[in-house]
Amino acid sequence: MTHDQSFTNQKFKVVGTRVNRPDGVDKVTGRAKYGADATAPGQLVGLFLRSPHAHARIKKIDTSKAEKLKGVKAVITSADLPDHTNGALLDKLTNCMARDRVLYDGHAVAAVAAIDRQTAKKALKLIKVSYEVLPHVTDVDEAMKPGAPIVQPGTKTRGVDPKPTKDSNVAGVSTFGHGDLDAGFKEADVIIEKSYKTEQTHQGYIEPHACLASVGPDGSGELWVTTQGHYTYRTDCAALLGMDLAKLKVTSSEIGGGFGGKTHVWIEPIALALSRKANRPVKAVMTREEVFKASGPTCSTSMDIKIGVKKDGTITAGSAHIRYQDGAFPFIWGQLGAMTAFACYDLKNVQAVGYDVLVNRPKVAAYRAPSAPMAAFGVESTMDLLAEAIGMDPVELRIKNAAKEGTKASYGPTYGPIGIGPTLEAAKNHPHMKTKLKKNQGRGMACGFWFNFGGQTCTDINIGSDGTVNLSLGTVDVGGSRASMSLICAEELGIPYEQVKANVADTSSLGHNDTTEGSRGTFSSGMATIFAAREAIEELKNRAAQMWDIPVEEIEWIDGEARAVGQQHDNLPPLTLKEIAAKAAGTGGPIAGHNEVVADGAGVSFASHICDVEVDPETGGTKVVRYTVIQDAGKAIHPDYVEGQFQGGAAQGIGWALNEEYIYGEDGTLQNAGFLDYRIPVCSDLPFIDTQILEIPNPNHPYGIRGVGETSIVPPLAAIGNAVSNAAGVRMTHVPMSPPRILKAIEDAGA
């Protein structure tokens, strides 16, 4: 059955209410089971040996002593893993376990499975690795210089003409835009050109990567794992290890935060390999140090932004060159950054170039609207400088140039109905904008964009004989989506929310679902839930037709019950879902609804943030005193969890803007791989975070839903940068704006 995904402006009964989440009791009582909370009979402890060097050739690994230690059941190195040389999966496997070279501090070189942690630790100490230390590079600008150590020999820069012949750390160059830059800059009355830097940060999910892997000699296996995409983990693990998809059951545990960091496999294929070798279940849990060193933080960047403007505030041209460090393995982070840089604006002449640069740091993974916050920091800081230069209010300058329906986006497509203008107008009119600032305080604002994503989705609805409904989802619940999906299911079926129980199905129980990334959970699973419920309703009507012995065409489904339509049926009382379900055994068996869909048309998302800070000129310390998030949600299914996404993204952005950074030593090793020295915001660092939800319906979703999870982290770096610059009286161009950087900027300005 095909379903129409266009927006219909329906009135909702339960969607939009603030119900309690179905997994709430489990999570406040300690019953909810996360990645590290599962056990299996006879399970072993899996631990990893990791490189102490930023870059080195592995001359030899001697595991013989470790293997002989009593209680050790398996030791593996890359030699025990399939050879994917020249294959598409080589990078993935090489990142999970180094082959000939280690490419960053923390890169895994061997793993052991033993009867307990103490034995496994002892075994790691008995593994002898001989390294030949190689020159390393960890800074993105240094890595681009001629003569820099080459991180991945054989890398030729993609996206340049003519095709290069020499190896480079620049894996790719991606250019987006339109118009004539030179002509545009000639029209400008004022041109601002500025360089910016942002440091590397980590998603900082509180739950470390963890899994329980079990593979038998028959090639069948199970993996219990904390992940944003158990189907993707299944695909990757099966392909890496040569297993059949159907014979590897992956169950997504409760997930203790991901933010993009749990979209890749890290320890999981190795845990499966250990289990296969030992023929016993293996539990592997990363330490926090391992999470920092050997999972996937986001890029550090360096960029040059140039924007020209007329005195009346019309932007005539904008250009950006943004260099993203991808870690030791290439991806398209530079491309994504270039696409987002100017997406908020309606520009005639625009060009954004993104560079993907390899360095000796861990493989970068997605972090909430990956690549967009850095580009927004550069562009939105420059916007404030332009506003100041022409004497215009920064919000007005943005409103004047904001993209709207019909604007050709800087990255190509033409926008439908979008929320940038409305969020800016809401910011302009927000009471926050009118409050007075005190001494040493400054206000800043900025806006941000994210694409959002839909993708492959599959959902089941099963109606029990008592009329309660099981909703099986394949997207992972990263922050309350089981509540939102239950609301949607209840809305469609016309039953109370409490009558629905949502669960996240394992890979053997439901068809493929893409990873829960790109803010797709509510958009795509919401769509599949609507369609599955509509199929269930068709079946409920069929059953009612049988019970009444009338044609199904004469039945309507209204408010959770079948109603016979027409005068001839006037004395037939409606049949409720519960009544139909009770008779299911005699009318054709279990009643279900199912849908699989490639959810296209994820609506783009925009936000505007306002921030007040107080900067202590003596210490350089910054306190956020007020923060407001205004974002378009399309339709807020569960407003509490929409607000939660807004607040959480803002808080992560505040940490990124003010404190968080990876600090590498001269030797290329990470100096602050722990929450003490990598300080994320704590409760006493933050104020209440105000939110305002706008609802500009996405035309490509029956309920108008847009993803909301990511955009909230895009504006904060710039909003805080603008606020700090206004408070300190000096332009900040380097994130994080930690006390030493602020003090130095004040000093430099004074000199």
Next chain:
Amino acid sequence: MTGVLVDTTVNGDAVQFACPTDETLLDSLRDRVGLTGVKEGCGTGDCGACSITLDGQLVCSCLVLGVEANGSEIGTVEGLADSESLHPLQEQFINHAALQCGICTPGFLVAAKALLDKNKDPSEEQIRYALAGNLCRCTGYDKIVRAVQAAAKDLRKKKK
């Protein structure tokens, strides 16, 4: 494993376990007593996910050895609810959507209870400082602080 026998009271019940001398109380509680509501987020006392009370004191169980708990009374999130009904903090965390992923929630609940046991009517600032040892990466703490304020109010009403 060469273990030492440890006698404790956990959430009011007598519990005996054996653990190696270098094992953290966090690991003992999770792996030997089976209380996986106590979470490990860092293992270095920085995140508070493993918060418990030890003889009434709020501590990070990752910074205590299992053997040190001998003769002590331990309180974990599993002991918060009073038989059939949830503790007001648990109820208000659900009502206020004060959790997203929920991994930090047990630690926050134990820490918040330790605060409310001492201070029936804490100010926003006192709540924020009392919970500053517990990291949450999802919520920005907004709804957590509001939930604690609401629970404090509930508890004050109950006492009257």
